[in-house]
Amino acid sequence: MPPRRRKHDRASLVCVTGDVQAPPKPLLLDLEPEAWPADDARPYRRQQLLSAVFETGVASLDEATSLPKAWRQALAETYALSPFQAVDRVPSWDGSVRYLLTLRDGRQTEAVYMPYDNRKTVCISSMVGCPAGCRFCATGALGFGRNLSRGEIVAQLLVIAQHEGLAPKDLRNVVLMGMGEALLNYEEAVAAIRRMIDPEALDMSPRRITLSTVGLPARIRRLAGEGLNLTLAVSLHAPDEETRQAIIPTAHAHSIDDIMDSLALWQERTNRRVTFEYTMLKGVNDHDWQAAKLAARLRGLRAHVNLIPFNDWANSGFESSSRTRIDAFKRRIESAGVSVSVRFSRGQDAGGACGQLSLQTPTEPLEAR
Numbered sequence: 001m002p003p004r005r006r007k008h009d010r011a012s013l014v015c016v017t018g019d020v021q022a023p024p025k026p027l028l029l030d031l032e033p034e035a036w037p038a039d040d041a042r043p044y045r046r047q048q049l050l051s052a053v054f055e056t057g058v059a060s061l062d063e064a065t066s067l068p069k070a071w072r073q074a075l076a077e078t079y080a081l082s083p084f085q086a087v088d089r090v091p092s093w094d095g096s097v098r099y100l101l102t103l104r105d106g107r108q109t110e111a112v113y114m115p116y117d118n119r120k121t122v123c124i125s126s127m128v129g130c131p132a133g134c135r136f137c138a139t140g141a142l143g144f145g146r147n148l149s150r151g152e153i154v155a156q157l158l159v160i161a162q163h164e165g166l167a168p169k170d171l172r173n174v175v176l177m178g179m180g181e182a183l184l185n186y187e188e189a190v191a192a193i194r195r196m197i198d199p200e201a202l203d204m205s206p207r208r209i210t211l212s213t214v215g216l217p218a219r220i221r222r223l224a225g226e227g228l229n230l231t232l233a234v235s236l237h238a239p240d241e242e243t244r245q246a247i248i249p250t251a252h253a254h255s256i257d258d259i260m261d262s263l264a265l266w267q268e269r270t271n272r273r274v275t276f277e278y279t280m281l282k283g284v285n286d287h288d289w290q291a292a293k294l295a296a297r298l299r300g301l302r303a304h305v306n307l308i309p310f311n312d313w314a315n316s317g318f319e320s321s322s323r324t325r326i327d328a329f330k331r332r333i334e335s336a337g338v339s340v341s342v343r344f345s346r347g348q349d350a351g352g353a354c355g356q357l358s359l360q361t362p363t364e365p366l367e368a369r
């Protein structure tokens with residue numbers, strides 16, 4: 001089925017009065033569901049509005065035709081539904097689609113839609129750019145723009161559903177692995193996750209939500225106390241301090257021992273297996289001794305390792321390990337009894353693969369939306 005195209009007017013997202021640009025309207029998605037507006041005489045209107053946004057997936061308040069016209073017009077005068085003034089869609093040959101999203105302040109962030117066999121997964125961002133600056137990551141090279149609000153994070157799911165012709169609840173798997181270090185935008189990222197699992201909103205299973213972090217021990221310990229049984233993916237990328245500090249600047253502030261200690265607490269509290277992301281960089285972190293050290297690091301933890309062939313980007317200065325080297329590295333870890341797989345990223349030709357998000361692939365904008 002071709003993507004269901006919805007129209008929304010770019011200009012309608014910015015209020016202009018004469019020459020003076022008014023501040024943007026509050027974003028409805030930034031409000032907790034219980035704080036969504038209701039008609040005093042008809043409290044069920046709040047439920048109808050939630051249903052229009054999270055079940056039907058309307059792109060504008062005007063499309064919420066289950067609500068009386070006068071009421072939705074009044075709502076639209078007070079609130080904005082979409083935080084995006086433009087949406088550029090870049091399809092990949094492999095079926096995944098990269099979304100370049102321009103926010104109301106003109107800043108841009110990205111999300112990726114990945115339709116696997118029976119699973120529809122979206123990779124979303126928690127920031128514009130990223131302050132972590134991992135050397136092998138195109139997003140890190142952009143630097144930090146700003147944090148996204150909870151509504152701006154959740155809206156990425158909604159806008160992808162709209163453009164892919166899906167209901168929001170068809171998107172059952174979410175990875176917070178796009179732009180940004182989610183645990184450095186802690187309150188907004190956790191609030192967005194709560195919105196995703198809220199039965200009144202997206203009603204997702206927390207187990208199908210993966211939060212990726214570069215490994216911030218204090219934040220991991222805090223997250224362990226949130227009562228969220230989500231999946232935690234830790235970007236380890238090296239088992240030894242020297243290599244890790246060379247490729248991940250924030251590693252200077254947090255030892256691997258401290259990260260592992262925080263993960264033991266996370267596992268004790270959540271009983272969830274921890275995923276480790278390991279980008280395979282030729283001659284940097286792909287030696288046999290590093291495989292052995294990685295396996296030793298993971299002893300005692302229920303863990304799975306994803307080996308990710310490096311996805312190249314302009315002037316990265318890195319090369320991916322060869323397939324032969326990756327296989328040898330994998331065997332070494334497996335032989336130590338650690339669960340491991342090789343994960344090939346999707347969307348490489350669209351610049352949407354892991355570590356490639358950099359706002360720079362030539363895009364063809366959709367019609368003004």
Ligand code: SF4
Binds near residue numbers: 133179
């Ligand atoms: S790998 Fe993740 S944490 Fe590191 S710079 Fe890229 S987006 Fe930020």
